[in-house]
Amino acid sequence: MxxxxxxxxxxxxxxxxxxxxxxxxxxxxxxxxxxxxxxxxxxxxxxxxxxxxxxxxxxxxxxxxxxxxxxxxxxxxxxxxxxxxxxKKEKQKEENNTINSDISNLLEDDKKDASNGDSKYQYANYIQKLEYTKDNTKVYVNDNFINLDENTKNQVSDRLQGVIGSGVAMSDENYKPANDQQGYYLNFWYGKRAVGHSKLSDYHQYKWYSME
Incomplete structure (x- = not known):
């Protein structure tokens, strides 16, 4: 030019x-x-x-x-x-924090009921804490959980699914009952060691690792 x-x-x-x-x-x-x-x-x-x-x-x-x-x-x-x-990320982070707080409160309430002799809430005594995110929930378990047989571990995990669903329903504006039917993907940790997880084909079924 x-x-x-x-x-x-x-x-x-x-x-x-x-x-x-x-x-x-x-x-x-x-x-x-x-x-x-x-x-x-x-x-x-x-x-x-x-x-x-x-x-x-x-x-x-x-x-x-x-x-x-x-x-x-x-x-x-x-x-x-x-x-x-x-x-969007900040909103999701705030929502996750609120859900985690709700889940923690629900779990503590169930631990109190278990300590009062209600065997229905005994599952809570096997759990140290949960860390929820939309795609994955880390479940930190204690020594007692490690010694359970697989069938009991599955029962404890299904109770956790219900607790997580309740926490999500309390704070997630996009919550739908179908979410509970699908389930929530769980990763189980014993300290820094992974001990199990939900199966991708069905979040209500679990794969447990050998501790040997």
Whole structure:
């Protein structure tokens, strides 16, 4: 684009110079002869090149302005998208914290009932804590859980499914009863050691690892 500007500018200067020489010759200040025809052509070329130069420069500025505006819009859209993602993550984090608090309270209540002799809540005594997220819940178990047979571990896990479902129902605005039917994916930990997990085919069925 700048090459075009230079060419037009050069044409304008040359044609304008010819017009000036013609005018000087006309008033007798210059002996170099420039014919009227050449002067007229030079004047037209000078005006046309100047107009083209102005139009081209104006169009270029407008195009650059449009490109800048488009770039700014894209950048703003990217920022808006990033903000939406960050807000969504923050909202999910706050929701998870609330659900975890509700689950913890429910589990503590069941532990109190178990300590009062209600065998229905005995499952709670095998659990240290739970850490819920939407796609995965970590269940930290104690020594007593490790010594249970697989059938009892399954029963304890199903009770945990109910507790998690209750905690989710209390705080998750998108909760549906179908969520409980599908179940919640559980990962079982004994300290830093994984000891079992829900099966992907059915979250209410479990795979237990050997402790040997």
């Amino acid at each position: 700048w090459i075009l500007y230079l060419i037009l500018f050069a044409i304008f200067i040359i044609s304008l110079a010819l017009v000036i020489l013609w005018f000087k010759n006309l008033i007798g200040q210059d002996t170099l002869f420039i014919s009227n025809k050449i002067a007229k052509i030079s004047a037209v070329v000078s005006i046309c090149s100047l107009l083209l130069l102005v139009i081209s420069f104006s169009f270029s500025n407008k195009e650059n302005s449009n490109n800048t505006t488009s770039s700014e819009k894209i950048e703003q859209q990217q920022k808006d998208d990033e903000n939406k993602v960050a807000e």
